[in-house]
Amino acid sequence: MNKGQLVEAVAGQLGSRTAAEDAVDAVLDVMVRAVVAGEAVQVTGFGTLESVQRAGRYARNPQTGERVRVKKTTVPRFRAGQGFKDMVSGTKQLPKSGPAVAKAPKGSLTPSKTVAATPTGTKAAAKRSAAAPAVTAKKTTASKAVAARKATAPATKKTAAVSRKTAPAVGKKTAAAAKRSTRRTTA
Amino acid sequence: MNKGQLVEAVAGQLGSRTAAEDAVDAVLDVMVRAVVAGEAVQVTGFGTLESVQRAGRYARNPQTGERVRVKKTTVPRFRAGQGFKDMVSGTKQLPKSGPAVAKAPKGSLTPSKTVAATPTGTKAAAKRSAAAPAVTAKKTTASKAVAARKATAPATKKTAAVSRKTAPAVGKKTAAAAKRSTRRTTA
């Protein structure tokens, strides 16, 4: 579907073609500006469009095979929401009457699971912490990680969204482990 | 920025809040419907929103470390366009007068490079094929790859967008190589 076709489809809903052009331009422009400004655009049921920092790396020239250094950059990223993914995967078909975004019927999705999880949530935490070390007999690191997460959980509120990965180690060897730890501490 | 703020920002451009609500609803709804229908929404300068089939695989439960089978599914995917990426990365700042999407000034960007590439495009193909083996003395695979691509180039026009990955090999060992070859042949 082209941009022109998109405008045409929107015109089919708005009724006017001129309004559709303005609508498409305005919506996309606002989203782009917000992302450029570093703000994440989050629409329930549709998805989140945000900007994330990508660490520098070494890529490869397809023709010559030579290693080229790619410096760290910021790229926009879109994460589809649950409803969108469900509709695309076919789990839930899209409603034809109302808009396909931000429509949350009262109890259309897994009502039993939700009501069951809510009251048992308090003691579920204890169950998880107890079960983890038992199964993780082969890996002791997991238990420590869980404990650390519980401790840091109240400290981390929302983080800054942008500024998660700040590993400048491009010329280093791997820096993967360092980046992991960096993410936790949120340097 | 949530949906309400998005509507407000769009209202700032359209002038009316009601029109902004309809605009946001219509645009998102149209995009969602198109993607659900299997059609890719491609807006030049903004990005492409499409649905891709993800082959089944084996993931891992982070708590227990157990391998869990993930059956194949279809998920929406967004790929940002060049202009969008440039603006986010800071290479090109967004224009404040016009919309940030699909704005192509006549010759504002890298005029010398463009005019040089356009007329030489026809014979540039021969130049590339000749230059590649010369530089690729250390890697012969690159030259073969280029030749193969040239042969398949006229055959592949647009492909089906959706239906690229159809490797059902879930219980196999890796299936990565097989999937690669599948992509070329477009089974």
Added chain:
DNA sequence: TCGTCATGAACAAGGGACAGCTGGTGGAAG
């Protein structure tokens, strides 16, 4: 306008998935 609830994010470990390098060409948009 307030209350309730669904929805999204984070955290962890590890491996599969995938973005993207370069450069030419087709298509698209103005």
Added chain:
DNA sequence: CTTCCACCAGCTGTCCCTTGTTCATGACGA
């Protein structure tokens, strides 16, 4: 018509995705 953008190839390093839980916030009914 002109000018630009997206795509595509093999190969890598980066990143996302998986489950399950809790917290926080947004969305919606009354």
